[in-house]
Amino acid sequence: MLTLDELLVAGRGLALGARWELATGLLDAARERLPLDDPRRARIALAAAEIAVDSAWYNGNTDAPARLSMVDADALDEHERWDFEFARFRSVYYTKLRQYEPALREQAEGFVASAPDGRRLGWAHMYLGLVYDNVLEERKAAPEHYKVALANSGDDPLLRREAQRHLGDHDHDDGEHELALERWRDATAVGAAAGTVGGTLSQQLLLAVLARDAGDEGGALALAGEVQRWAAAVGAGRIAGLASAFSQGVDPTQPPPRE
CATH class of the missing domain: 1.20.58 (Methane Monooxygenase Hydroxylase; Chain G, domain 1)
Incomplete structure (x- = not known):
C-alpha cells in the first residue's frame, strides 16, 4: 500500500505527464477511502487543487476554484497552508491575466515576505515578476525577480524552467537571441528531465x-x-x-x- 507521500508523488507525476484526469482521479479515490476527520484528506485535496491550477495553462480547464474550495485549510500544517494560499493566488492570477489588477502585486509581495524556505521564496519572486510582466506591464521590473527565482531553484527543476523561460523571453525582446536560445534550450531540457x-x-x-x-x-x-x-x-x-x-x-x- 502506498504511503501518503508516495501517493502524492504518483499523482503529481501523472499530472506532469499530461495525465491530469487520471492524476486527480487517483487522488480523489484515495481521499474518499479515508474517514471524514482524517487530516490526510486535506493534503490530498490540496495536491489535486494544485494540479488543476497548474494544468489550466496547458488544457485550459476551469476546475481550480472548485478544487480549492474542497481543501480544509485548518487541517494543513503551516507550510501546507502557505502552499494552499499560494495556489489560490496563482489561480486568481490565471484568471486576471492581461487585466490591470495592482492588488496582485501586494499579494505577491506578501508571499515573498512570508515564504518559509528558499524554494517557496523562489516561487513567490517568480510570480511577482509575472505580475510585473503580465498584469502591471512594468516589464523592466520583472527580470530581477526571475533571477531570484533562478537562484533559489536548486532543488526544483520546474522553478528553474519557469525562470529560464521568462528570462529568455526578456532576452528575446532585447534582441539577445543567442542568450534567449541558451536559456530556452536549458528550460526545455530541464522541463523534460522533470517529466x-x-x-x-x-x-x-x-x-x-x-x-x-x-x-x-x-x-x-x-x-x-x-x-x-x-x-x-x-x-x-x-x-x-x-x-x-x-x-x-x-x-x-x-x-x-x-x-
Whole structure:
C-alpha cells in the first residue's frame, strides 16, 4: 500500500505527464477511502487543487476554484497552508491575466515576505515578476525577480524552467537571441528531465520562434506542427491552439490585447 507521500508523488507525476484526469482521479479515490476527520484528506485535496491550477495553462480547464474550495485549510500544517494560499493566488492570477489588477502585486509581495524556505521564496519572486510582466506591464521590473527565482531553484527543476523561460523571453525582446536560445534550450531540457510534457511542448514552441527569427521558416513550421500534433494528442488544447496560431504567423511571445 502506498504511503501518503508516495501517493502524492504518483499523482503529481501523472499530472506532469499530461495525465491530469487520471492524476486527480487517483487522488480523489484515495481521499474518499479515508474517514471524514482524517487530516490526510486535506493534503490530498490540496495536491489535486494544485494540479488543476497548474494544468489550466496547458488544457485550459476551469476546475481550480472548485478544487480549492474542497481543501480544509485548518487541517494543513503551516507550510501546507502557505502552499494552499499560494495556489489560490496563482489561480486568481490565471484568471486576471492581461487585466490591470495592482492588488496582485501586494499579494505577491506578501508571499515573498512570508515564504518559509528558499524554494517557496523562489516561487513567490517568480510570480511577482509575472505580475510585473503580465498584469502591471512594468516589464523592466520583472527580470530581477526571475533571477531570484533562478537562484533559489536548486532543488526544483520546474522553478528553474519557469525562470529560464521568462528570462529568455526578456532576452528575446532585447534582441539577445543567442542568450534567449541558451536559456530556452536549458528550460526545455530541464522541463523534460522533470517529466513535464505540457511544459516541454510549450518550450519547443519558443524554439520555433527563434527558428523563425533566424529565417528558418520551414524549420519553424515543422517544429510547430509537431508541437500542435503532440499537444492535441495529450489533451493540451491551449498549447495546440498556440502552435496552430504560430503556423498562421502569430508570435506567441507577444501578449494578447488587454481587456
